[in-house]
Each structure stands twice: as C-alpha cells, then as structure tokens.
Amino acid sequence: MGGQTWAAKGRVPAPEPVEHVPWMRRCLELARRAAEHDDAPVGSLVVRGGEVLGEGVESVVASVDPTAHAEVLAIRTAVRRAGTPDLRGCVLYTSVEPCLMCSYVIRETAIAEVVIGCPTSAPGGLGSPWPLLELEGVAGWGPPPAVLVGVLEEECRALLEARRRPGAGRDRARDAGRTGGRSGGAGPARGRPRQSS
Secondary structure, three states, rough: OOEEOOOOOOOOOOOOOOOHHHHHHHHHHHHHHHHHHHOOOEEEEEEEEEEEEEEEEEOOHHHHHOOHHHHHHHHHHHHHHHOOOHHHHHHHEEEEOOOOOHHHHHHHOOOEEEEEOOOOOOOOOOOOOOOOOOOOOOOOOOOOOEEOOOOOHHHHHHHHHHHHOOOOOOOHHHHHHOOOOOOOOOHHHHHHOOEOO
16 A cells, blocks of 8 residues: 655656645644744644644744654644544644654554655655655554645745745754754655555
8 A cells, every 4th residue: 555656657746635735734834833933844733534633833942852843743632632542544744744753653653644745855754765654564563654745845845945044043053953854855756746556
C-alpha cells in the first residue's frame, strides 16, 4: 500500500482533492500562529470522519521543548481524545513534510493517511535517506500510510519563505538549528506529490 512517487513514474500530480483544501487552510492558520511566536510556521491536524481530534501549533521555541512539533502536538491531543494510541482511520494534515521524529509518531499510531502542504529540504519522513512514512515490513508497524504532498503547496512554501527573509521572525541560524529543519526548500524528487494505490 506504499506511496508511488509521481515524479519517478513520469506523471504529473493529480489535482488537489477538494476535501483536503479546507483542512490544509486550517493548518496554515495554525502555522501563522506559530510564526507569531517565533516558531517555525507549521500547523497540523488529526481528523477522523470529518471531526478534528487534535490540532498542533509548532511550539519548539515558545515552550522550550524540542519535541513540540505541530504533528506531535496534534497526535498527542488526538490520542487523549480518542482514548487510545491507535489512530487507524485518521488523516494527519500538516503544512510541511513531517520530520523523522514526527514520522515515527505517525507510524506508531497507525495513522492511515498523511496530507502534506510542501516538502522540506531537511531530513523528512519522505524526502530523506530514511523515508519512515513509506517503509514496509517494519516489525510492530502496519502498512505505511497513504501520502499526498502538494495540497496548497505554494501557500505553505510562501509562509516558510517569508519567515526566512531578513527581519521576519527568527534569524536563519536559529531556523537551521530547529529539529526537523523546516527550511521550505523544494526537497528531492522523492518528496514531490505522491499518492498510494
């Protein structure tokens, strides 16, 4: 059930499924909130059956906690709300490709689908030598989630790039040191729009 790389298959990405756009817009709102507090502009949601189980606003700087990534915070809330660490049937939305830590948490909770705004040039769960979101056959993990990259990609990327301009939020040195390095680069071809069959 692993994802297929559109670029590797020589295809153009499918159009954004309309049902994902409102959820990604909410991720962008949460990402703007993170940026207001000098954190990387990343927002995340966990949704099941049209209901938001958890929201996450990147809070690494604000909370002085290197694990306070938007995806982890959204998953923590969803797990508490669901009363179980098993989030099968849930969709995680995030404005930026999840880092390795967040990707591990996604796999541990068995989230069924991951919808990403834009890839990252830093080590992420898809576009790195350690593609945790697509690995199959890992003991204790079920099948990898279906992954779609590129929903509102330009808006998500623009938010990251605006933050990196001089005078906009934290400086580049602090950005580069952020766990997961959400730098907003285009990333390798592997991190381009994907879908699972």
